[in-house]
Amino acid sequence: MKADELVAVSTSLGGDFKSIEPHLVRLEKHLVLRTYLVGHQLSEVDTKIWLAIKTNRAAVSFVKKGTYTNLARWFTYIEQVHPEIQAEVKAADEQRRAKVAAASKAGASYSLALQDVEKGVVTRFLPEPSGYLHIGHAKAALLSDYFAHQAYDGKLRLRLDDTNPSKEKEEFQDAIVEDLALMGVKPDFVSYTSDYFDHLYDTCLKLINEGHAYADDTDVETMRDERMKGIASKRRGRTVEENLDIFQQMKDATEEGLKNCIRVKISVDNPNKAMRDPVIYRCNNVDPHHRTGRKWNIYPTYDLACPVVDSLEGVTHALRSTEYTDRNPQFEWFLDTLKLRKVHMWDFARMNFIRTFLSKRKLAKLVDTGRVWGWDDPRMPTIRGIRRRGMTIPALRDFILKQGPSRNVVVMDWTSFWAANKKEIDPVVPRHTAVSVKDAVKVVVMGDEAPAEPFTSDKPKHPKNPDVGMKKMAFSKELILDQADVKLFANDEEITLMQWGNAHVRAIPAADPIDQITVELNLKGDVRSTSKKVTWLSTQGQQLVKAELWEFDYLLTKDKLEEEDDLEKFLNPTTAVMEEAWCDEGVKELKKDDIIQLERRGYYRVDAGVDEGDKKGTIILFAIPTGKANK
The missing domain is CATH 3.40.50.620 (HUPs)
Known part of the structure; x- marks a missing residue:
């Protein structure tokens, strides 16, 4: 037998007695006058065939019966004279066990004792091409x-x-x-x-x-x-x-x-x-x-x-x-x-989530009737849908593998799913700021520490991870704050303007809504002493960027949809809400699929950057659930 024929034999020793016996006969004849299969020392071919026999119970049993004396002699000789080959078997087995143990430690048991x-x-994997993967x-x-x-x-x-x-x-x-x-x-x-x-x-x-x-x-x-x-x-x-x-x-x-x-x-x-x-x-x-x-x-x-x-x-x-x-x-x-x-x-057990259905027939109906934007709609439980909503692939893989191959059927809340994603993104995504367009309140900054002219300063994109980089932050006498924050202020109260310093609130009108307030900077103030720490944007020294902030809810109003339930009766009438906001100039750099955190608002995935999509000049941001709210 030639070397290439022997290599072919090594790949054929994975079946049962009936299928491997002809190959063992060929090896028996080949070894009549040989110590090694190829040459006069342990070769790659010897190693491959020995391992193929060793890892096949049927083959090793056949050899150890002694029916084929030359093959048995060769097999025993290799085992005794070359302990390094045993180490290779042991290492491969330990590696496999380590992987199984790691998965088990992560929350799932993979000890299935699969046969043969x-x-x-x-x-x-056997999907029907009648819809997108969910x-x-x-x-x-x-x-x-x-x-x-x-x-x-x-x-x-x-x-x-x-x-x-x-x-x-x-x-x-x-x-x-x-x-x-x-x-x-x-x-x-x-x-x-x-x-x-x-x-x-x-x-x-x-x-x-x-x-x-x-x-x-x-x-x-x-x-x-x-x-x-x-x-x-x-x-x-x-x-x-x-x-x-x-x-x-x-x-x-x-x-x-x-x-x-x-x-x-x-x-x-x-x-x-x-x-x-x-x-x-x-x-x-x-x-x-x-x-x-x-x-x-x-x-x-x-x-x-x-x-x-x-x-x-x-x-x-x-x-x-x-x-x-x-x-x-x-x-x-x-x-x-x-x-x-x-x-x-x-x-x-298949994966079941509350207020979610995985029937491709029902999902197709939502697409065909225009209830959602398509198979990749962020409200859909498709792979593309959850990706568009901000789920990362590492978090998706980790979460699913932690469920393991158990047969126990459970209906899960989405909380743990999105919490796993938050652990993945929180340490690495940059921070930015947004203020509502509709509810923006003009803030006039006064005092000796107020800047005479607008200026910018380099600030970290992530307070705990310098590797994320730096961003330009604008400072001036004219700011905007969110109405919801301003309504909670008391006259003369000391607050913290995040990433700038403290300020005293002056002259809050009794009007509702409030259209303008004044603050007096107190940059020597202790930021730890204030109870209200608020985000803000300078309207000078930078070009604010218009943003659409999208929030999504469940498609269903019922936790578990039964087969006999009429889908139309349990569809949530309002599943998408959009708010217009102003963002800092730094978001101009963002591209589709980037993920950021808007300070005090949450995490967002960029669905379209400023220069992308249909709405040029506007960044489209989809809110990413964090596991705190059941969405």
């Missing part, structure tokens, strides 16, 4: 990525489950790929269920020919009622010939064919309703498929495509949310009946 991991781990998809993607690339040295497959042309678009398909990249999820392979339409068609023919499937023209309501009551369809007894003929008519989209679907013959009255003759093929001759066009008038359902393609693609561990738990026996039935390679499954 020594044979290799291939996970998959927070629930993020959990599925990040967990599958974690087990493939961190817990084990495995592979992650992304498969777009495009079997329903009436809902799916290329737009959604591309957005899914982009959003995964944004989250740092890098699949090793990308495929589409539509890649397997020919194979799935042949699979359906096989099921019909073997008497496991039948054509059914029962109307939807009657079929649903019969399945609920455990009543057999009148079409269940059709002959193989009849079923094949109708399946062909479905493919040809004839009048008779379009009345039918194909169901598998599993059970009529199984207590698990997922086992009651599920539909595996449906007609659709109206909508062209975004990848295959008009080639097909029939499409496989998820129930058939998922187990078949998982097995074909080499998926070893399919992680999916607990809403699919009832379908696990059905998944196994297809693999057993079709004699396909087994796939291990693990169910985890």
Whole structure:
């Protein structure tokens, strides 16, 4: 055997007894007169193959039985003479355990005891391109990525489950790929269920020919009622010939064919309703498929495509949310009946948040009816929505991975979600100042310490992090303050003008609203002695920037929307409020997606900079929840 052939063998030692035995036979013959596989000392090929055998229980058991004497001699020799190879095995194992332990310490247990991991781990993420990824998809993607690339040295497959042309678009398909990249999820392979339409068609023919499937023209309501009551369809007894003929008519989209679907013959009255003759093929001759066009008038359902393609693609561990738990026996039935390679499954609890729904059908309705600005609306629970509202990717990943793969279903408040984000942004985002346009109060500064002329001074953008940089701050005799602050002042009270110093309040009018006050600077005053510390802006010495400050609320008025609830009855009538404000000149430098803190107001993400978007000259800022308020 040549070196490249030996390397190929090392990659093939990840299966069961049956699949690895031919490779062991080849190695046995190769080692008849050799101490090492290549050359006269430990080579990279020896190391790779020894590790491949050592980390596969099936392979190491086979070798240690002594059936192949030369292979056993070589394996034992390497183990005894080269302790460094053992250290490599130990280091890899310790590294994997450390990652699992770190995740557990962070708040989640990842000790799932996944089966047969020594044979290799291939996970998959299987979204349908019928909408944009939401927070629930993020959990599925990040967990599958974690087990493939961190817990084990495995592979992650992304498969777009495009079997329903009436809902799916290329737009959604591309957005899914982009959003995964944004989250740092890098699949090793990308495929589409539509890649397997020919194979799935042949699979359906096989099921019909073997008497496991039948054509059914029962109307939807009657079929649903019969399945609920455990009543057999009148079409269940059709002959193989009849079923094949109708399946062909479905493919040809004839009048008779379009009345039918194909169901598998599993059970009529199984207590698990997922086992009651599920539909595996449906007609659709109206909508062209975004990848295959008009080639097909029939499409496989998820129930058939998922187990078949998982097995074909080499998926070893399919992680999916607990809403699919009832379908696990059905998944196994297809693999057993079709004699396909087994796939291990693990169910985890989906992420549920109060006053939020994750149904793509309902989310699409909000988009289509104009209730929101689009799939990336900051009120939407999509990845793009929460990103647009100000969630950072590191905080998103950290929060989801801390939830772990537990099966315990809980409904979470958004508080902890946004609190995790605040921890990420607070130490690094620059501080700026804003004063309401509508409620701005003119302030005249007097006294010996009042500046004769406007001036600017360098101030830190972040009081505790000098690495954030410096900004120019303007000072003058003319300021503006917020009405809400001024209304709380008493005449002659000492206040603190933040980042300047103390001042005594003079001449507050009794009017409501207050339009102007006077203050007398007292820069020697002790800022620790004042109870009111207020933000302000100089109207001289800088060019103030107009800003739109947006606040968002929940889309729903009800904590948990039930399946039977009428969405329209529970939609929050007011979910977005905008306030116009003046900001300091420094915000001119900000660009889309920058995050800042407006002193005493909160954190904001820049949706459009001064020179960006439709409103030139105005900066658009979206308020970022901090976890203190349930928004």
